[in-house]
Amino acid sequence: MKMSGGVEWALHCAFALTAADHPVSAARLAEMHDVSASYLAKQLQAMSRAGLVRSTQGNLGGYELTRPPSRITVLDVVEAVDGPTPAFLCTDVRARGPLAASPEACRTPCAIHRAMTAADEAWRASLRSVTIADLAAQVTGEHGRGVLDGVRNWFNAAP
Amino acid sequence: MKMSGGVEWALHCAFALTAADHPVSAARLAEMHDVSASYLAKQLQAMSRAGLVRSTQGNLGGYELTRPPSRITVLDVVEAVDGPTPAFLCTDVRARGPLAASPEACRTPCAIHRAMTAADEAWRASLRSVTIADLAAQVTGEHGRGVLDGVRNWFNAAP
DNA sequence: AGAGTTCCGGACAAGAGTTGTCCGAGTTGC
DNA sequence: GCAACTCGGACAACTCTTGTCCGGAACTCT
Numbered sequence: 001m002k003m004s005g006g007v008e009w010a011l012h013c014a015f016a017l018t019a020a021d022h023p024v025s026a027a028r029l030a031e032m033h034d035v036s037a038s039y040l041a042k043q044l045q046a047m048s049r050a051g052l053v054r055s056t057q058g059n060l061g062g063y064e065l066t067r068p069p070s071r072i073t074v075l076d077v078v079e080a081v082d083g084p085t086p087a088f089l090c091t092d093v094r095a096r097g098p099l100a101a102s103p104e105a106c107r108t109p110c111a112i113h114r115a116m117t118a119a120d121e122a123w124r125a126s127l128r129s130v131t132i133a134d135l136a137a138q139v140t141g142e143h144g145r146g147v148l149d150g151v152r153n154w155f156n157a158a159p
Numbered sequence: 160m161k162m163s164g165g166v167e168w169a170l171h172c173a174f175a176l177t178a179a180d181h182p183v184s185a186a187r188l189a190e191m192h193d194v195s196a197s198y199l200a201k202q203l204q205a206m207s208r209a210g211l212v213r214s215t216q217g218n219l220g221g222y223e224l225t226r227p228p229s230r231i232t233v234l235d236v237v238e239a240v241d242g243p244t245p246a247f248l249c250t251d252v253r254a255r256g257p258l259a260a261s262p263e264a265c266r267t268p269c270a271i272h273r274a275m276t277a278a279d280e281a282w283r284a285s286l287r288s289v290t291i292a293d294l295a296a297q298v299t300g301e302h303g304r305g306v307l308d309g310v311r312n313w314f315n316a317a318p
Numbered sequence: 319a320g321a322g323t324t325c326c327g328g329a330c331a332a333g334a335g336t337t338g339t340c341c342g343a344g345t346t347g348c
Numbered sequence: 349g350c351a352a353c354t355c356g357g358a359c360a361a362c363t364c365t366t367g368t369c370c371g372g373a374a375c376t377c378t
Contacts (some may be wrong), residue, residue: 004365004366025323045177057375058324082160096192096194102308103301112233115286121281139269151258164337195338200355217345
């Protein structure tokens with residue numbers, strides 16, 4: 001089981017956009033993190049489809065957050081990029097083979113399915129409890145306010 | 160993000176082996192669940208490597224649980240088949256690019272890394288809280304004792 | 319209005335990981 | 349000792365992710 005690597009990029013972008021007061025282009029975000037611009041664009045488009053960021057075209061266009069960072073959870077970003085589908089999908093094994101359970105017994109999800117769903121929900125709840133603003137607060141609390149200021153200055157500097 | 164489909168098979172096998180008092184061959188387990196025998200063998204080998212089941216070769220060989228089902232958690236099976244690697248792997252994006260953080264600032268995992276690790280741990284804790292015996296108890300509580308008895312009888316019947 | 323940016327969506331190739339199959343090594347029972 | 353049966357790991361086929369690229373549309377500045 002592996003999560004899409006683009007999730008990490010998207011989270012870092014969401015964190016960086018916290019310090020921006022202008023739209024930031026995808027190319028600039030890619031340059032900042034030293035990652036592929038073409039591929040990062042794909043993640044940003046996914047975030048745009050999910051309504052987390054707003055994209056403006058044109059000369060001074062780019063991406064900006066649609067909501068205050070305290071209203072964007074880590075789960076929002078993960079689901080936007082990686083998809084909302086749970087990792088475990090039940091194929092109803094109990095309904096196959098010579099000992100197949102009766103169809104009416106399969107109306108409720110099986111015990112295995114429930115255990116996996118509960119774990120998935122615990123995972124989501126944990127990600128839902130952390131917002132982008134929390135991440136920013138942790139970073140400034142540990143490494144000082146200079147980090148976000150540096151990002152803002154770099155965004156405002158000429159390319 | 161998608162989990163290996165073999166995890167579901169392995170869990171069903173672990174559940175079925177609860178009702179067995181003899182070693183059961185991989186072919187018989189595959190026939191019972193109507194899945195590919197060759198591929199199911201791979202999952203059983205992984206469980207054997209993890210020490211969850213013991214394999215005996217020869218004429219009446221097969222697989223059997225090494226511990227009582229109350230000592231085998233769902234997480235044990237998931238990690239045996241799907242691997243113990245967490246889904247999220249941090250590539251230390253903050254240490255790259257023109258705004259790279261200083262190396263000494265990267266001694267501790269970044270905030271994003273911590274959030275993902277905490278969620279992963281919550282997921283694992285949920286899976287760890289359910290044992291194979293719990294699954295069997297749920298099934299008998301909902302569909303009666305006949306289910307496990309049927310499995311046992313089918314195992315004891317001649318192929 | 320025109321030129322220069324920028325995003326958007328899709329098509330496309332490369333790579334990794336999963337899914338599935340096969341045959342040899344070893345063991346057991348007769 | 350023999351034969352039958354089993355597991356175990358090595359071997360392809362396939363799907364999905366990763367990554368790239370290009371044309372079209374929209375916006376800003378001159």
